[in-house]
Amino acid sequence: xxxxxxxxxxxxxxxxxxxxxxAASGFTFGNYIMTWVRQAPGAGLEWVSTIRESGADxxxxxxxxxxxxxxRDNSKNTLFLQMNSLRRDDTAVYYCxxxxxxxxxETWGQGTLVTVSS
Amino acid sequence: QSALTxxxxxxxxxxxxxxxxxxxxxxxxxxxxxVSWYQQRPGKVxxxxxxxxxxxxxxxxxxxxxxxxxxxxxxxxxxxxxEDEGDxxxxxxxxxxxxxxxxxxxxxxx
Numbered sequence: 358x359x360x361x362x363x364x365x366x367x368x369x370x371x372x373x374x375x376x377x378x379x380a381a382s383g384f385t386f387g388n389y390i391m392t393w394v395r396q397a398p399g400a401g402l403e404w405v406s407t408i409r410e411s412g413a414d415x416x417x418x419x420x421x422x423x424x425x426x427x428x429r430d431n432s433k434n435t436l437f438l439q440m441n442s443l444r445r446d447d448t449a450v451y452y453c454x455x456x457x458x459x460x461x462x463e464t465w466g467q468g469t470l471v472t473v474s475s
Numbered sequence: 476q477s478a479l480t481x482x483x484x485x486x487x488x489x490x491x492x493x494x495x496x497x498x499x500x501x502x503x504x505x506x507x508x509x510v511s512w513y514q515q516r517p518g519k520v521x522x523x524x525x526x527x528x529x530x531x532x533x534x535x536x537x538x539x540x541x542x543x544x545x546x547x548x549x550x551x552x553x554x555x556x557x558e559d560e561g562d563x564x565x566x567x568x569x570x571x572x573x574x575x576x577x578x579x580x581x582x583x584x585x
Contacts, residue, residue: 392574394521401478401579402513402521402564416572452520460568461511461526468520 359383359464361453366469373443373473379436379453379466387411387431390456393438395449396468405451406438407460421447443473479504479565479577486583492553495580497565498546503575505546509568512541512550516561524563525550552582560584 365377379391393405406427407416415427426439436453450470454462480498487493497504497512504510510528513521523532525541528548538553548567552559565577 401562402515402566402576404566404574404576407574416574418573457523457532458526459509460574461509461523461566462521463523463532465520
């Protein structure tokens with residue numbers, strides 16, 4: 358069974374940092390593009406970042422560019438999101454998602470909540 | 476990176492058909508065949524309903540269909556059922572190498 362399990366969320370003060378992880382199982386992780394999507398409380402989905410299979414190519418939303426870094430460890434089947442200079446509007450549930458074909462996602466994790474507050 | 480435009484809400488009675496629109500530009504919806512649709516029930520994870528504009532993933536009901544005219548994509552749900560209630564989001568690849576979701580549409584089954 359294909360599974361994604363996020364971890365690393367929590368409460369952090371504005372300006373702080375967090376590192377999210379997404380443990381993948383049930384598929385050949387290194388063969389798939391992976392993505393982070395977030396959803397603020399009561400709000401819609403927002404694409405955050407995508408990384409290609411080898412990790413050589415990465416893409417970011419303007420709202421996080423320069424502050425967040427996506428990476429992966431294909432030997433450990435794990436996706437990461439390093440979040441620095443966190444702001445209150447980064448508060449959201451962060452989902453990792455596995456690419457199905459072209460920039461669409463059939464498998465999502467359950468999400469991890471990040472709360473940025475003093 | 477402004478979101479794609481969807482109606483805030485759409486409603487229909489059981490058995491009816493409804494259509495949700497997703498308006499973009501020639502740099503996203505109208506320029507690439509990478510439009511997808513997701514359903515999200517309250518408190519749940521999004522589920523993929525349509526990808527590549529018109530394709531259905533394995534296991535998704537034939538009642539869900541996708542289309543596009545110009546820079547606007549559409550999701551049609553035919554034979555509306557109570558379990559179809561929820562938020563629906565479109566998504567598209569953009570020419571700048573990013574992705575964008577729509578503003579979301581709440582579907583009510585009357």
